[in-house]
Structures are given as C-alpha cells and as structure tokens.
Amino acid sequence: MNFDFDQIISVSLVLFAVIDIIGSIPLIVSLREKAGGHIQSEKATLVATFMLILFLFLGERILLLFGLDSSTFAVAGSIVLFTLALEMILGIEINKYTEPKTVSIVPIAFPLIAGAGSLTTVLSLRAAYQVENIIIGIIVNMIFVYLILKFANLITNFLGSGIISVMQKIFGIILLAISIKLFTTNLSLLIEKL
Template identity: 55%
Template sequence: MWSTFNLKEVFTASMVLFAVIDIIGSIPIIIDLRKKSGHIESEKASIVAGLLMVVFLFLGKEILNLIGIDVNSFAVAGAFILFFLALEMILGITLYKDDTPQTASIVPLAFPLIAGAGTMTSILSLRAEYETVNIIVSIVINVIFVYAVLKSSGKIESILGQQGINVIRKIFGVILLAIAVKLFTANIQSLF
C-alpha cells in the first residue's frame, strides 16, 4: 500500500480538497453557527466528515457501477461541478447554495458544509487519477486542517478580516478552476 505513496499526488489532492471544502470561505457560516448555538462540536464534525469522505472513496465507485456510470464519466461531471464552484469563488456569485443551517450539530457541519456534494465528486474524480493511499492521506490532512479552523474560527476571522478571507477564497478559486480544466481534459479522452 505504501509503495504507491507519492508526495506530489498527496499535495495536489490536498489542494483540490482544500479548495473544494473551502473551510476558510465557510468561516462566516461557522461564526454565525457559533453565535446561534453557543458551541460547535469541532471534534465530532471533523471525524464524521473524514469518515464520510473515506467511505465514499471506497464505496462511491461501486455505487456508480451499480447504476451504470463509469468513474471517468463521473470525473468529467465532477470537473463541471468544480468549474462552477470555482466561478462562485472567483466572481463572488452564488449559483447554488443550501440554506444556512439552523443549529451547530454534526449534520450541517460535517454534511453538507465540509463533506458536501462537491467534496464527494472531487474524491471520486481524484480516484480516477491518483492512488487511493495518497487520497486518504489528503483527506486526513484536510480533516486536521478543518478541525483546527473550527476550533479557532473566531481568532482566524479577527486576524484575516473579511478582505483577507475574500482574497484567499479567490486564490483558491483560480486553483480550483485550473484543476477542473485538468480533470476534464484527462478524463474526456477516455470516453471517446
């Protein structure tokens, strides 16, 4: 298993997941949740999100096979989703967003805020290109980062300010856009 470990793949997959999860861009939602409920269960939300991502990494392909869709087709569809997520981040527009959750429980934090549809699509898209062990390490890295952000969201907001959060979001939007184009071109060829 560890013979296929590749630091470059881990870094790239980590950046993809970091951009899609967009925990920095979600800080305003997290702060709002903390104000409404008084407490965020950072540990539980992070663990549940990580477990969801790992389970989907292993079972997502089987679910797709069950309904007759191959991973390359799903990766191309995922590239479109990542493309539109990147446009949202770069242009500051909202193409689709769920309503802001009303309570700070596992459900709104772990799913859909952290491990939402874009994250699951990205995981399957990454599986079409990268080794499983590298994706698992990337998920763990992101879960640790998500936990740190959830624990210190108030401090991060005061340090970065709204302008800093917006700049980071736009930078990762451009990175995500480039990744979407790469995913599309790498997987569209195998469909023809």
C-alpha cells in the first residue's frame, strides 16, 4: 500500500471540481421538490461511490463489453446533463419522476455525481496515481457529497428561495455549457475515429 497524502489531495481536488456538488445544490433542491421533498442521501452516496470505484477497476472493460469507448459514454452522459440543465433554466419538466424513490439513483447518483465526467476522470486518474490514493480521494468526495445532499434543505433555508432560484438559473446555464462542451469534445473524438 502506497498511501501518499499529496496524491490523495490532488485526486480529491480534481474529483471535487468535476463532481461540482456545490454547483449542483440548486438542481438537488429542484429534484427534492419533484421527489416530494425527500432524497435518500445515503442511497445516492453509496450508489455513486460504488459506481466510481467499480469504474476505477472495470470501466474500460465494461465499456468494451458493449462495444463502447469513453467518448461514446461521455456523449450519452452529456445529453442527460443537457436535459437537466434545460429543466433548471426554463422551469419545465422533461424527466417525469413517477416514483420519487428513483430520484436518488437517477439522476442524482448517476449522472449528477457519478456521471460521464467523473467516471472518465477516474479512468484517467488511474494512469497517474496509485489506486489506493484514488479510492481515498473518492471516499473524501463522497463524504462531502453526502453532507450536501443531507443538508440541502438547511442550505436552502439559509440562502432563501430567491437566491436559490437565481442560483438554479445560473448553474443551469453552467451545466448546459458543460454538457455542450462534453458533447462537442467527445463527438469530435468519435468523428476522428471514423
């Protein structure tokens, strides 16, 4: 076991930037409302943690099993993020959540937390960092994610509905831009491969 504090910090910061759970607070609040005021924070965090660690070890094999590569995966994930962003900006409902319990898994655990960006980031981190340090970095991030999911209501009450509404629109535009960048970057890689 080669635990390296510097590697753990680096991995944690990279994943923190990619997951961007702080920027997702308005979306989490919006999804919480659609889910009847409840999100299963523990379930969402555990599923996302499991997906990230599984992808760390088996990501490339899983994608190859379906004849996919990380670019194809990222394009698909970007379309899901695009629809979430449109909901935030326009105040419309594209995804129907008939079963509130499922909101904790889709879209919170995937693709919000363990999405195309974070899953492909985990694969690329493996090339530069020790696996045990990446796992600790994932766990550090998931603890933070859990706290944000658990206390999203308190954060909302502290900030107020007006600020949350403005943040929702702003972060919706940012999420839209991220989804477009993810889409165009990976689509161009797919076209090059053809």
